Every structure is written in C-alpha cells, then in structure tokens.
Amino acid sequence: MTEVQIRNVNLRRDIRGKAGETASISRNSIEIGTVYGTLLNYQGTLAALGDAVNEAPYKAPPKAPVLYIKPVNTVSGHQAPIPVPHGTDQLEVGAALGLVIGKVATRVTEQDALDYVAGFTIVNDVSIPHTSFYRPAISQKSRDGFCPIGPYIVEREAIDNADALTVKVSINGEIRQENTTANLVRSVARLLEDVTDFMTLHPGDILLVGVPENPPLAKVGDVVRIEIDGIGYLENTLVNESDIDGGASQ
Amino acid sequence: MKTARVAYGGAIHQAVIKDEEIRLQDGRVVEEQEVVWLPPVEPRTVFALGLNFADHAAELAFKAPEEPLVFLKGPNTFIGHNAETRRPSDVTFMHYECELAVVIGRPARNVKKEDAYDYVKGYTVANDYALRDYLENYYRPNLRVKNRDTCTVIGPWLVDAADVKDPMNLTMRTYVNGKLTQEGSTKDMIFDIPALIEYLSSFMTLNENDIILTGTPHGTVDTAIGDEVVTEIESIGKLVNTIVSDEVFSIEQPKELTVRR
Numbered sequence: 001m002t003e004v005q006i007r008n009v010n011l012r013r014d015i016r017g018k019a020g021e022t023a024s025i026s027r028n029s030i031e032i033g034t035v036y037g038t039l040l041n042y043q044g045t046l047a048a049l050g051d052a053v054n055e056a057p058y059k060a061p062p063k064a065p066v067l068y069i070k071p072v073n074t075v076s077g078h079q080a081p082i083p084v085p086h087g088t089d090q091l092e093v094g095a096a097l098g099l100v101i102g103k104v105a106t107r108v109t110e111q112d113a114l115d116y117v118a119g120f121t122i123v124n125d126v127s128i129p130h131t132s133f134y135r136p137a138i139s140q141k142s143r144d145g146f147c148p149i150g151p152y153i154v155e156r157e158a159i160d161n162a163d164a165l166t167v168k169v170s171i172n173g174e175i176r177q178e179n180t181t182a183n184l185v186r187s188v189a190r191l192l193e194d195v196t197d198f199m200t201l202h203p204g205d206i207l208l209v210g211v212p213e214n215p216p217l218a219k220v221g222d223v224v225r226i227e228i229d230g231i232g233y234l235e236n237t238l239v240n241e242s243d244i245d246g247g248a249s250q
Numbered sequence: 251m252k253t254a255r256v257a258y259g260g261a262i263h264q265a266v267i268k269d270e271e272i273r274l275q276d277g278r279v280v281e282e283q284e285v286v287w288l289p290p291v292e293p294r295t296v297f298a299l300g301l302n303f304a305d306h307a308a309e310l311a312f313k314a315p316e317e318p319l320v321f322l323k324g325p326n327t328f329i330g331h332n333a334e335t336r337r338p339s340d341v342t343f344m345h346y347e348c349e350l351a352v353v354i355g356r357p358a359r360n361v362k363k364e365d366a367y368d369y370v371k372g373y374t375v376a377n378d379y380a381l382r383d384y385l386e387n388y389y390r391p392n393l394r395v396k397n398r399d400t401c402t403v404i405g406p407w408l409v410d411a412a413d414v415k416d417p418m419n420l421t422m423r424t425y426v427n428g429k430l431t432q433e434g435s436t437k438d439m440i441f442d443i444p445a446l447i448e449y450l451s452s453f454m455t456l457n458e459n460d461i462i463l464t465g466t467p468h469g470t471v472d473t474a475i476g477d478e479v480v481t482e483i484e485s486i487g488k489l490v491n492t493i494v495s496d497e498v499f500s501i502e503q504p505k506e507l508t509v510r511r
Binding site for chain 2: 033034036039040057058059060062063064065066067068069071072073074085106107133134135136137138139142143144194197198199200201202
C-alpha cells in the first residue's frame with residue numbers, strides 16, 4: 001500500500017481537521033496531479049435519464065466519456081471534514097473508484113490500458129445536488145474540500161478485476177448505497193482508451209470511473225463512509241463551512 | 251516587467267523580456283527563435299469562460315448568460331508560444347479564440363469586486379481552440395472539445411499587473427496567415443475581471459497561479475492545416491501558433507467513437 005500525499009495549498013486547513021495521518025509524506029507517496037471525474041458511466045445513471053437523452057437540451061445520448069475536473073482546492077484526505085456551504089442542506093455523496101495513473105498515458109489501447117495504472121484508490125466526489133447535466137457543474141462540484149481521496153493507493157497487482165468491485169456507501173453506519181463496477185458503461189480499460197485518445201494523463205493524475213445512480217444525500221454531522229472491495233474505506237464527516245477554522249468564512 | 255519560462259541549452263529557465271531582449275536568469279541573452287517557449291506559469295487550476303462576449307454569443311446563436319459559464323481545463327492541454335496544435339482529419343470546424351488570461355497572485359476567497367485586482371499577479375494571452383465537431387450537450391463545452399492535448403496556447407510571457415493600466419480596455423486581434431480575422435476589445439466582456447474573481451471566489455478558493463481565460467469576442471473562423479494563427483492583445487503580447495495534421499502525430503485515422511449503452 002502507498003500512502004496518498006496530497007499536494008494542496010489548502011491542506012493546512014485539512015491537517016487541522018485531523019487528516020494528518022493520510023496527508024503525511026512517506027517515501028512511497030504519490031503526488032496527486034489532476035483529478036478527472038466521469039459522468040454517466042454507470043448504466044443506472046444513463047437509465048435514470050431515460051428518453052431525456054434524446055430531448056433538449058441533450059438531444060442525443062453521450063458519445064464520448066463525459067468528463068469534468070475536480071480542481072486542487074477540492075482535494076482533501078481521509079477524515080478531513082467536508083464543508084457544507086452556507087445555504088445548502090444536503091450534499092451528494094459520489095462514491096468513485098479512482099484510477100491512479102503511474103506513467104504518461106497518451107492514446108493507450110484497451111488491451112494495454114491497465115499497464116498505465118499505478119493503483120486504485122477511493123474518492124468521494126462530493127456535489128451540491130443538481131439535476132441538469134447540460135452545463136459544467138463548477139459551482140456544484142468545485143467547492144473547497146469536495147474531493148476527499150484515500151486513505152491508500154492499493155497497487156494494481158493487488159486487485160484481480162477492477163471491473164467487478166463492490167462499492168458501498170454508509171452514512172452513520174447504515175448502508176445507503178451498494179453497486180458494482182461491473183455496471184460501468186465503459187470498463188476501466190475502455191475508459192482509459194477513450195480518454196487518452198484526446199488528453200494525456202500524467203503520473204499522479206486520478207481518473208474517477210464514475211458515480212453510481214441514486215447517490216445518497218448527507219447533512220451536517222453525518223459520517224460518510226465509502227468502501228470498495230480490496231481497497232478499504234474512506235471516511236469523512238460533514239461540517240458547516242463556517243465551523244472550519246481558516247475556511248470559507250475568512 | 252515581462253517574465254517567461256523557456257527551455258534553452260537543455261534546461262528550463264526563468265527569463266525576463268525587456269525591449270525585445272530575452273535575458274535568462276543565469277545572465278545569458280538569447281533570441282526568440284532559439285528558445286522553446288513554455289506556458290509562462292505552470293497551469294494548475296485553469297478556468298475558461300464561454301459566451302463572455304455578447305457578440306460572440308450571438309455568433310453562436312446563444313443569448314448572453316446570466317451567470318458566468320465557466321469550465322475547467324487540465325494541464326495536458328497547454329502549450330506555449332511558437333508551438334503546434336493538432337487538427338484531427340475528421341474535424342470540419344476548428345476555430346481559435348483570442349482571450350485575455352488573468353493570472354491570480356495569492357489565495358482568494360470571498361473577494362469583493364472592488365478588491366479583486368489586488369489578487370491579480372499579471373496577464374498573458376491565450377488561444378483557446380474549440381473543435382466544434384466534438385461538441386456534446388453534457389457538461390458543455392465538453393472536455394473532448396476544450397481540453398485536448400495541444401489545443402490551448404498560452405504566452406508568450408506574463409506581464410505584471412502593475413504594467414497594465416486598464417485591462418478592461420485592450421484591443422484583441424487574431425490574424426490567420428497575416429490576415430486580420432477577429433477584432434474586439436476586453437471592454438465588451440459581459441462579466442469583467444473583478445466580477446469573475448468575485449464570482450469564482452464566492453464558492454471556492456483561488457490559488458496563486460490559477461488562471462482565468464476570460465472569453466473571446468466575435469470573429470471565430472475555421473482554421474486549416476498549415477495556418478499560422480496569431481492572437482494578439484494590446485499591451486500584453488503576440489502569441490503565435492501553427493495548425494498541424496494528424497500525420498505529425500503519427501495518426502493514420504482519428505479514433506471513431508461508438509455509443510455504448
């Protein structure tokens with residue numbers, strides 16, 4: 001296992017929020033680069049849209065992977081508090097398997113794709129709930145602390161089949177979601193092929209394979225745990241944004 | 251002051267540009283064509299604005315947005331001055347976008363418009379290519395259109411904020427093979443620089459060297475392989491780029507995507 005080193009200028013706040021153990025720097029650490037998310041990559045998320053994909057504003061089902069970026073201000077670690085913005089009651093928990101890139105990946109093939117993956121981790125792609133996917137959801141997805149990652153990167157070799165991993169979300173100890181990466185629209189390898197066709201991934205970049213349908217909602221005080229087979233669990237607590245020292249209230 | 255990042259003599263250097271002279275930090279003085287120009291700051295979080303000029307929005311048959319239309323770019327897409335951008339052979343409409351790039355100088359959260367310029371380190375020029383054939387209506391403009399390798403050109407240098415008296419009144423021009431094809435002014439932005447900094451910092455922390463590409467005016471036209479595209483902003487600089495074909499990248503045929511349900 002490799003500890004996740006989070007290079008984040010906002011990390012001071014997270015350390016005070018007791019993320020220290022995962023944010024520590026070890027000789028084996030991988031510095032996190034750019035975090036890319038994939039929308040609508042679980043069959044259930046597309047099914048939930050139903051015929052709407054053929055109507056305005058979408059007008060056709062997605063062809064290429066629908067990607068977005070979780071910028072560096074969003075990145076935090078295991079046990080870091082997730083700030084709930086003022087005026088927002090609930091946040092969506094986005095349980096995602098993260099592919100940690102190990103070497104420069106440009107136009108890789110499905111057959112070779114996994115050679116470019118150093119390992120796997122768990123990512124909570126937190127969002128303010130939104131129903132339209134027409135415009136980029138920057139204000140819903142790019143808030144400070146909206147992307148806890150970790151606690152570990154599990155080496156690729158330790159996972160037999162990344163396309164058959166159970167993903168579970170529990171809130172305050174109660175299971176609220178269960179799905180499996182067997183339900184991906186694009187498998188892990190196929191996703192890497194289609195993404196690196198037009199954009200190069202670099203070592204330390206993390207590509208999220210997607211978030212399952214019906215993401216659970218959580219509120220201030222809730223303890224959210226995302227567990228993925230063979231990788232471990234990532235746990236974070238939701239707090240009021242204004243209660244985080246040095247946070248948004250400054 | 252104008253500062254740049256360049257590769258020269260097998261290493262990467264900081265350079266200062268003064269009266270056409272490029273002086274590396276180690277004292278060497280070099281010529282523009284002798285160096286490889288890198289993006290003047292290393293891109294990290296980069297915001298780009300869609301439809302931020304009313305005339306360009308109209309050109310694309312959109313009405314001007316009521317809230318800034320923001321999307322993000324990854325580091326993969328950036329190249330510097332005098333470099334090459336790939337035009338895939340299956341594309342029928344690939345246009346440049348001349349844009350003023352604003353570089354943030356220090357962490358910014360909940361910044362008010364009146365204080366916004368205190369958080370600006372400087373300015374540079376960007377050419378934010380769009381490949382319209384790849385547009386899809388999910389998180390539009392999607393990354394396949396806007397975050398391709400080699401498709402965001404930035405530079406040549408960073409001009410200190412103190413040296414730009416009124417960034418909201420600069421002429422923007424694009425020339426294709428020497429012919430003027432786009433002309434506008436930063437004064438016609440729908441959301442100006444202070445409004446954008448206030449908006450973005452109202453919900454997230456901006457950090458040093460974050461970049462905001464502030465959008466492009468009317469006059470975006472298709473480009474062809476071999477075209478030299480020059481995007482120029484008054485008082486900032488002139489950014490040169492050349493369009494090249496798939497063959498340069500050893501690509502026989504662009505990959506076709508099939509819908510999987």
